[in-house]
Amino acid sequence: xKHIKTLSTRDYKKSVVTGGCGECxxxxxxxxxxxxxxxxxxCENKNK
Amino acid sequence: MDVYSGSIHIVDELxxxxxxxxxxxxxxxxxxxxxxxxxxxSESEIKEAAAELRELKDKGTLFTEDSYENxxxxxxxxxxxxPIVKAMCLHVAHDCNLRCKYCFAEEGEYHGRRALxxxxxxxxxxxxxxxxxxxxxxxxxxxxxxxxxxxFEVVKQLVEYGRSREKEKNKKFRFTLTTxxxxxxxxxxxxxxxxxxxxxxxxxxxxxxxxxxxxxxxGKGSYEVILPKLKKAAESRNQTNYYVRGTYTHYNTxxxxxxxxxxxxxxxxxxxxxxVAPTSEDYALQESDLPVLLEQYDIxxxxxxxxxxxxxxxxxxHFMIELEGGPCVAKRLSGCGSGxxxxxxxxxxxxxxxxxxxxxxxxxxxxxxxxxxxTEIADSFARCNVYTKPECADCFAKFYCSGGCxxxxxxxxxxxxxxYTIGCELERKRVECAIMIKAAMADE
Numbered sequence: 001x002k003h004i005k006t007l008s009t010r011d012y013k014k015s016v017v018t019g020g021c022g023e024c025x026x027x028x029x030x031x032x033x034x035x036x037x038x039x040x041x042x043c044e045n046k047n048k
Numbered sequence: 049m050d051v052y053s054g055s056i057h058i059v060d061e062l063x064x065x066x067x068x069x070x071x072x073x074x075x076x077x078x079x080x081x082x083x084x085x086x087x088x089x090s091e092s093e094i095k096e097a098a099a100e101l102r103e104l105k106d107k108g109t110l111f112t113e114d115s116y117e118n119x120x121x122x123x124x125x126x127x128x129x130x131p132i133v134k135a136m137c138l139h140v141a142h143d144c145n146l147r148c149k150y151c152f153a154e155e156g157e158y159h160g161r162r163a164l165x166x167x168x169x170x171x172x173x174x175x176x177x178x179x180x181x182x183x184x185x186x187x188x189x190x191x192x193x194x195x196x197x198x199x200f201e202v203v204k205q206l207v208e209y210g211r212s213r214e215k216e217k218n219k220k221f222r223f224t225l226t227t228x229x230x231x232x233x234x235x236x237x238x239x240x241x242x243x244x245x246x247x248x249x250x251x252x253x254x255x256x257x258x259x260x261x262x263x264x265x266x267g268k269g270s271y272e273v274i275l276p277k278l279k280k281a282a283e284s285r286n287q288t289n290y291y292v293r294g295t296y297t298h299y300n301t302x303x304x305x306x307x308x309x310x311x312x313x314x315x316x317x318x319x320x321x322x323x324v325a326p327t328s329e330d331y332a333l334q335e336s337d338l339p340v341l342l343e344q345y346d347i348x349x350x351x352x353x354x355x356x357x358x359x360x361x362x363x364x365x366h367f368m369i370e371l372e373g374g375p376c377v378a379k380r381l382s383g384c385g386s387g388x389x390x391x392x393x394x395x396x397x398x399x400x401x402x403x404x405x406x407x408x409x410x411x412x413x414x415x416x417x418x419x420x421x422x423t424e425i426a427d428s429f430a431r432c433n434v435y436t437k438p439e440c441a442d443c444f445a446k447f448y449c450s451g452g453c454x455x456x457x458x459x460x461x462x463x464x465x466x467x468y469t470i471g472c473e474l475e476r477k478r479v480e481c482a483i484m485i486k487a488a489m490a491d492e
Contacts, residue, residue: 003063003097004104007056007483007490009371012380012447013108016119019376022184026135027384027450028402029188029224031248031291031319031365034152035456035471036384039448039479040368041375044186 010043021045049483051444052116055109056371058487062089063097070101071111117435120381127388128430131420133180135188135385137392137403138173138206140165141199145230146270148262150295150323150331152404156194158394159407164199165395170206172416173393178217190224192392192403197231207243224248226293228262229274229281237284245289249278252294253306253320260299261331279314287316291365294320297331301340304348311355311362319365322474324404324456333470342477349481353488369448369482380447386454387413387429401429404455429454432464439467445479 023044027036049056059067065085070076078095085094104110142163144156156162174189181187189210191203203225210221225240226248240247251274252258259269282290292315296303307320322341325332333341348364355362374380384390387401394406397416405411414421434440434451452475456468 001100001103003060003093004100005058005490006104006109007058007371007486009054009056010374010376012052012054012377013112013115015376015378016116020123020378022132022134022389023186024375024379025186025222026188026390028137028386028390029135029190029222030246031293032321033192033226033248033403034295034321034324034453035366035475036449036451036453037366037368038375038380038384038450039482040365040370041379042370042373043375043379045376 015043018045018047021047049444050104050110050112051447052114053109053112054371054374054447055104055112056483056487057104057110058490060097062093063101066094066097066101070098074105074111116377116381120378120433120435123378123382124431124433127382128427130182131180131388131426131430132182132184133177133389133391134184134186135190135390136173136177137190137192137390138165138170138196139193139392139394139403139406140170140191140196140202140206141194142395143198144193144195144228145198145265146195146228146262147265147267148228150261150297150325150329152324153194153406157407160394163395165202165393167202167205167209169393169395169397169416170202171209172397174206174210174213176416176419178213178219181219185218185220186222187219188222188224190226192226195228195230196225197227197236200231200236204239207239211243222246226250228270229277230264230270232274232277232281237281240281241284247281247285247290248293248319249274249281249290250294251275251278251292251310252296253300253303254309257300257306258294261295261297275313282315282317287361289317291317291319293365294318295323296320297323297325298333298337299331301333301337302344303341304344304351307348307364308351311360316361317363317365321366322471324453324459324468324471326459335470338470338473341474345474345477345481349485353485356485356489366478367482367485369479369486371486377447380450381435382433383429383451384454387426387432401425402455404453405458428464436465437467439472443472443476445472445476448479449475 222245224246255271258271392403454464457466460468
């Protein structure tokens, strides 16, 4: 495309099908303890 | 950003102008677009950009509608019906060797008495976690305080106990340690580097900033005591799987300098975060601080790009964003998990929804010996998600913060379904900066 460059991102809609396994890290266990940050976490679902 | 598909598009000026018009009128013709924008752009350019936008829409990566509300509500209901615990914040010491002025734990005491967790109580907590984690394999335990190294012997015993049960229970513990660094020594480091997947080391940045808020019991600054220990810890972990973690307050709204100071000291994994305190405190962030704070994130983002492009690695926690391998929608929209999959346990075994609620008797859920007694609290947390927070409805950042911190919401609005507005403003700016950094580095 000439006018648009798209960054590669996870498809949210597809994640509805396989998501919710809960194996990923809990938000507050990472570093913060005072905010809620989920966008930086890695998916750990083996069946995604 | 196309909020509901998660797609991020970098567009030129013409396309940027076309987007709101084409979103408002999905069937607008090329002729109508040329009529509106023809004075500034050529007809062929307009038609070309419009075609590209229509292509994205057809691919489902532009103008995507919200279709997740029922899914997330069902997810929350299931979580309510079959609660699973997978992470615990173990308050192994309600005591501390520092007297940090902003400490939400009130110098380690959490509105209560000074106490150390016994091995028996910690063991009961780990048993509770293993027995209530269903099929989850990965379990997280953070040794927290107060200062957890004031009870290091019990920390070691608990890790040994947890590891001894992993195979039989088909669980994998990820232990982390959050420490102020005062008691870090070779023995602790050897242990932490063997057993802890993450180490969080508290330091606020420049010496005068750090010492002002983090004095020892006799009133002296702690910076000079901890700095060599923290440097050694970071190096011994090869600059990975740790964070130096600072708090910024009303007294250092120019916190970008503190982040860069820590980087200049050689730390590569840095988290410096806003203090959370009632606005009545002199060090609390005020709404009037916001313009400066937002500008600081911009300054920091630009400097981080400069340093990264110069080959100097730096990871600022709040600018981390996982675009390709990030969480699913359920994780993104169903809240932080406090009061359900994440619980905090006091030295005597009481259970609270998270470390920020510890000591607030209205939020006492039960204890590790008898389990959850106050199911009303558990229910309210299980059902809390971005769709129960009206102020999240139109916010693009909700897929990155999951509705924000329940404790902040409660403390500032009286409800876990409220929104801490200063926190929201800062979060939006951080997401914006994080994406900007990704885009800038993608150009390399």
